Amino acid sequence: MLQRTYVWSAPLRLSHWLLAVSVTGLWLSGWLMQHAPGLHLASRDAHLMLAWLLIPALALRLVLLFTGKGSAAGWRDLLPRWQGVRDTLRFYVTLGQLPLPRWYAHNPLWAPLYLLLFLVLLAQIGSGILLWQDRFPGGHDPMALHAPLATAIGGFLILHVLAVLVHDWRSGNSDVSAMLHGYRIFRIEKPAIPDEQVISLAGLRRQENRNGHD
Secondary structure (H helix, E strand, C coil), X not given: CEEEEECCCHHHHHHHHHHHHHHHHHHHHHHHHHHCHHHHHHXXXXXXXXXXXXXXXXXXXXXXXXXXXXCCCCHHHHCCCHHHHHHHHHHHHCCCCCCCCCCCCCCCCCHHHHHHHHHXXXXXXXXXXXXXXXXXXXXXXXXXXXXXXXXXXHHHHHHHHHHHHHHHHHHCCCHHHHHHHCEEEEECCCCXXXXXXXXXXXXXXXXXXXXXXX
């Protein structure tokens, strides 16, 4: 049995896609600035415009961290759930031979990585502002921080997209389209015998919250 459930709120979806567009564009324009001299000026202008998109997008997501209680957007929803982390790692290590664990909103392995990503993006914004203003506090070149973090973000983007596609294929929860309309599709098993107890979506979410506080 399939159940369609509203999980991702409109503000969360908006911040997600603004971050996706701005971060992807910043990574590509930054790469062109370094490796395509003929496009340096155009890439530089695009990089600056995309930076001004990233700042409000990240600001919105950070606001939701502290005001999005009960909407799968709060910081508690991104805390590690160790059993889910372990089971998801087993799925990856075995190349999908073991079953993919269930979750209500965020992938239990990737959820805490999103918190780390937000910190990295804050560092990128700070170092980028220093680069544009040619300010080098303490004699340190901000590019020494900006460049390796950009490489790490690029790797994160690639792995994130691949993981979402794999999860969408293996779980059938419509992870890709859910970020457009907000609804995930859950497979609910029918009881094998009358009155047999099965896990409900509410129970699944309560379990995630409980594991996040272990």
